[in-house]
Amino acid sequence: GQQLNQSPQSMFIQEGEDVSMNCTSSSIFNTWLWYKQDPGEGPVLLIALYKAGELTSNGRLTAQFGITRKDSFLNISASIPSDVGIYFCAGQVTNFGNEKLTFGTGTRLTIIP
Amino acid sequence: DGGITQSPKYLFRKEGQNVTLSCEQNLNHDAMYWYRQDPGQGLRLIYYSQIVNDFQKGDIAEGYSVSREKKESFPLTVTSAQKNPTAFYLCASRWTGLTGELFFGEGSRLTVL
Numbered sequence: 006g007q008q009l010n011q012s013p014q015s016m017f018i019q020e021g022e023d024v025s026m027n028c029t030s031s032s033i034f035n036t037w038l039w040y041k042q043d044p045g046e047g048p049v050l051l052i053a054l055y056k057a058g059e060l061t062s063n064g065r066l067t068a069q070f071g072i073t074r075k076d077s078f079l080n081i082s083a084s085i086p087s088d089v090g091i092y093f094c095a096g097q098v099t100n101f102g103n104e105k106l107t108f109g110t111g112t113r114l115t116i117i118p
Numbered sequence: 119d120g121g122i123t124q125s126p127k128y129l130f131r132k133e134g135q136n137v138t139l140s141c142e143q144n145l146n147h148d149a150m151y152w153y154r155q156d157p158g159q160g161l162r163l164i165y166y167s168q169i170v171n172d173f174q175k176g177d178i179a180e181g182y183s184v185s186r187e188k189k190e191s192f193p194l195t196v197t198s199a200q201k202n203p204t205a206f207y208l209c210a211s212r213w214t215g216l217t218g219e220l221f222f223g224e225g226s227r228l229t230v231l
Contacts, residue, residue, distance in 0.1 A: 009160075011160075038219060038220070040222075045206075045225065045227070046224055046225065047122075047124075047208050047210075047222030047223050047224045047225045048161075048208070048222050049222070050219050050220070050221065053219050093160065093161070095220070105163065105166065105176075106220055108153075108160040108161040109160055110158075110159060110160040111159075111160055
């Protein structure tokens, strides 16, 4: 099955730093979603994007739906210890009655004390 | 509270045994999904169901089976034919349609000894 290219695979940062990660695809998507997964738990939805060029914020998180509809970006400002986890992007092509998400391989965020 | 409940959280089984993972949702979502997650990899789709009494194979359906007899329930059976069943299994659900975001359960970790 198709997978998205998500980068970086891992990040080691200090508390307070800003974080940027992105996903790219060879296919066009109609929807981009960003999830965070804590160890041993299910992913939790952070931000949903529905329109090319859309920029959406959720607290310290900001995500953008790329103009080409083939990429998306997630930024985290002023990182804190609870930001640690794995971040997944997911893209969806609208196919009425048969929508499926394609997931990226994840970005593992670690905060160095 | 509304949500998706997976059980059991942890399961140990001997090689050659079939096991069934439970997934129940009280969100009144139409569609339900099963994903498999291996260390360092993204989520891979096993099976999904858009409506009661109907389901489709995902990208890695071999060695798995599902049923959808009720809207709120979508159990997954990992059969003895699955070559490498040890993994973290995630159930998810959503409303069908253009903007139905996917919500996940907390996951079930299956270890085959």
